[in-house]
Amino acid sequence: MPKLEVKNIAAFYGRAQALQDVSLVVNPGETVALLGANGAGKTTTLKVISGLVRAARGEVLFDGKRLTGKSPESIVTMGIVHVPEGRHLFPGLTVQENLYLGSTPRKLSRAKMKGEIDRIFQLFPALGQHLKQHLDRPAWALSGGQQQMVAVARGLMANPKVLLLDEPSLGLAPIIVKQLFQVIGRIGQEGTTILLVEQNAPMAFSVSQRAYVIEAGKVTVQDTVEQLRQNSAVRNAYLGLGGEESRSGEGEIATS
Secondary structure: OOOEEEEEEEEEEOOEEEEEEEEEEEOOOOEEEEEOOOOOOHHHHHHHHHOOOOOOEEEEEEOOEEOOOOOHHHHHHOOEEEEOOOOOOOOOOEHHHHHHHHOHHHOOOHHHHHHHHHHHHOOOOHHHHHHHOOOOOEHHHOOHHHHHHHHHHHHHOOOOOEEEEEOOOOOOOHHHHHHHHHHHHHHHHOOOEEEEEOOOHHHHHHHOOEEEEEEOOEEEEEEEHHHHHHOHHHHHHHHOOOOHHHHOOOOOOOOO
């Protein structure tokens, strides 16, 4: 499985700089979390990787091949699939039609597409099995949790080598978030490499091996999940576990 590398990426929206020399690595078969507050640059990082935002400098490498400057369509065909924040399902299409669109880069027959849907829903808990019984329903008629499951399943229909997930738990009830992260955990266990942008740090840590913290467009911390759980500043800012050590003024987040 190929390695994904982001090297010294800078990106702008107009004159506003969104990313400043961001570097990260996602090794084959890893799930890596990217944490940070709103506006920190997490989504922009994913968009640079998937070709939706052009980097001003730096490069993105996948299996040693340069992605920077390639179109989003060509990046998908190389095996990198982006599931964006907000789901972005096609409301005028059924669940099944949305899933079929996800398989477009593979040019599967209709029979093989149905087989892929069956395979993917085996990764899902009860909610996914419920969706399987409602493939002919319009996407707009689904609940938020069901729509998010369809968005993830649509991404999997492309058989990605790397799955970029942007805020998958946003706006979902806690019980649905738990089910969703069961799915993400299973996807990782099946061998898909995942880069996960998520503000729910405890859930992100539950499925990840390593994590990066990005603040004001810069990576400020990177480490294993086990080590970050012991970092007092990370515990206080992202895990809601601040204790005496975080109130003492020690453990300010800084580049590792």
